[in-house]
Amino acid sequence: MTSVYYAPQPSPLLEMRGISKRYPGVVALDNVDFDVRAGEVHALVGENGAGKSTLMKILAGAETRDAGQILLRGQPVHIDSPQRAMDLGINIIYQEFNLVPHLSAAENIFLGREPAASIPGFIDFRRLYREAQQVMDSLGVSVDVRTEAGQLSVAHQQMVEIAKATSRNSVIIAMDEPSATLTEHELQNLFQLIRSLRERGVGIIYISHRLEEIFTIADRVTVLRDGHRIGTHPVEAMDRDTVIQMMVGRELAHSAPKRATVCGDAVLEARGLARHGVFRDVSFTVHAGEVLGIGGLVGAGRTEVARALFGADPLDAGEIRLRGKRVRIRSPRDAIRLGIGLVPEDRKTLGLILNMVVRENVTLANLDLLSLLGFVNRRREREATEQYVRSLRIRTPTVEQEVRNLSGGNQQKVVLARWLFTDSRVMIFDEPTRGIDVGAKMEIYGLINDLAARGVATIMISSELPELLAMSDRVLVMHEGRLAGALSREEATQERVMHLATGGE
Numbered sequence: 001m002t003s004v005y006y007a008p009q010p011s012p013l014l015e016m017r018g019i020s021k022r023y024p025g026v027v028a029l030d031n032v033d034f035d036v037r038a039g040e041v042h043a044l045v046g047e048n049g050a051g052k053s054t055l056m057k058i059l060a061g062a063e064t065r066d067a068g069q070i071l072l073r074g075q076p077v078h079i080d081s082p083q084r085a086m087d088l089g090i091n092i093i094y095q096e097f098n099l100v101p102h103l104s105a106a107e108n109i110f111l112g113r114e115p116a117a118s119i120p121g122f123i124d125f126r127r128l129y130r131e132a133q134q135v136m137d138s139l140g141v142s143v144d145v146r147t148e149a150g151q152l153s154v155a156h157q158q159m160v161e162i163a164k165a166t167s168r169n170s171v172i173i174a175m176d177e178p179s180a181t182l183t184e185h186e187l188q189n190l191f192q193l194i195r196s197l198r199e200r201g202v203g204i205i206y207i208s209h210r211l212e213e214i215f216t217i218a219d220r221v222t223v224l225r226d227g228h229r230i231g232t233h234p235v236e237a238m239d240r241d242t243v244i245q246m247m248v249g250r251e252l253a254h255s256a257p258k259r260a261t262v263c264g265d266a267v268l269e270a271r272g273l274a275r276h277g278v279f280r281d282v283s284f285t286v287h288a289g290e291v292l293g294i295g296g297l298v299g300a301g302r303t304e305v306a307r308a309l310f311g312a313d314p315l316d317a318g319e320i321r322l323r324g325k326r327v328r329i330r331s332p333r334d335a336i337r338l339g340i341g342l343v344p345e346d347r348k349t350l351g352l353i354l355n356m357v358v359r360e361n362v363t364l365a366n367l368d369l370l371s372l373l374g375f376v377n378r379r380r381e382r383e384a385t386e387q388y389v390r391s392l393r394i395r396t397p398t399v400e401q402e403v404r405n406l407s408g409g410n411q412q413k414v415v416l417a418r419w420l421f422t423d424s425r426v427m428i429f430d431e432p433t434r435g436i437d438v439g440a441k442m443e444i445y446g447l448i449n450d451l452a453a454r455g456v457a458t459i460m461i462s463s464e465l466p467e468l469l470a471m472s473d474r475v476l477v478m479h480e481g482r483l484a485g486a487l488s489r490e491e492a493t494q495e496r497v498m499h500l501a502t503g504g505e
């Protein structure tokens, strides 16, 4: 008889065993096991509110656990603060940025470990800037590291976060939706960086709602649902459908629903809009019932045009017409009064009031209207909110939960619900599905289609080409602050949009 010898499995680099965490009314994690090997990319996926960020915060010492154990190279470790986690070589790129807005990008990258000058207590700024610039350059990002972090675009803030975590000596790096704000080019740089970290034996945890990224970069995949671990498998053993099935526990429609559009009259006309140094010569028309897509690279000026239409930034030139009548929009208040709504890209600063509850946030834009009538109708507010919580599958114990306690994707859904609740005649969506799980994306596409069917004129900015092409009746492409072209639904292909977005004729 031959005896079989099993080589002992080397213990993983990191093991999290039996991790549980509950919040009032929510079991965020229930007895979750998770491990990471040296030199692997372990993807962590699940619907909004599944518990991904909570697991990462526990690993990073930013959140306490109710039960469970963490082992590093087989040894139990006690991670009771973010500093302790960093000392152990565990670095996290948080989903919600942690940059200090009035410090430069360079100071943020080297916060707490700035190179000392020869005079004690002083920072060697020349070295700081030089080394920070090297890190950013290696990421392929053209950002002056002396710029204040608060002045940078969301995408560039994200790259500073990435630079901050990856420039440290890391054993484990967890990336909580690092790609949400990045475009294709920046994403490729990030993947290159991840591959070189992997070669150096770093264990990488990668969270993303874009499944194609998971199949490009991950070695193993763990799926969480409602705080439970559903399974862990090598990526070769899975395909898109099995991952989705595990995430949502049900079958899903495959692509954005198509609809037959009947475009009505011109609703919003932009003529020669300009903001010095940001965009110029921007003219277009959106019709009732039309979805006008705007594509382009990060920094092309799309968000800035949206903000100007909404009165959040001033215009230096041009005019806006609503149903043929010239209007002045000096503030978001003016825009709301005229029936223009904006679901912003950056939910942290423009979207939500974090210490207000879900119901108040959903009904916020309408408060003017409700209070004009002399009262706030709590019951109507609550009913409407509950309806959106159901249709958008917002994971919250009640509509009276503070928005700060919701997961990132669920906060985004609250912003959407608010604008769906207002009866705007023009809706501008800036990256409406960023950070939103696959199931809820389909719901959002359905809701945008419903708005169009009701005759709302819709502008949708999106960096996700498949979504842009599936949803838009026409696609405008911006490049360096100007309109590079307009494509009909039939003309719009990924190649054509990319060609225009990168400056091709």
Ligand SMILES: Nc1ncnc2c1ncn2[C@@H]1O[C@H](COP(=O)(O)OP(=O)(O)OP(=O)(O)O)[C@@H](O)[C@H]1O
Residues within 6 Å of the ligand: 023, 024, 026, 027, 028, 046, 047, 048, 049, 050, 051, 052, 053, 054, 055, 095, 395, 396, 404, 405, 406, 407, 408, 409, 410, 435
């Ligand atoms: N401080 C808190 N207080 C109350 N509930 C919380 C708190 N933090 C998280 N939760 C809840 O725990 C659950 C898990 O949230 P978590 O942020 O881990 O989800 P996630 O998987 O990262 O989702 P997303 O994809 O939207 O980022 C959610 O229901 C969330 O509302």
Ligand SMILES: [Mg+2]
Residues within 6 Å of the ligand: 052, 053, 054, 095, 176, 407, 408, 409
């Ligand atoms: Mg999260």
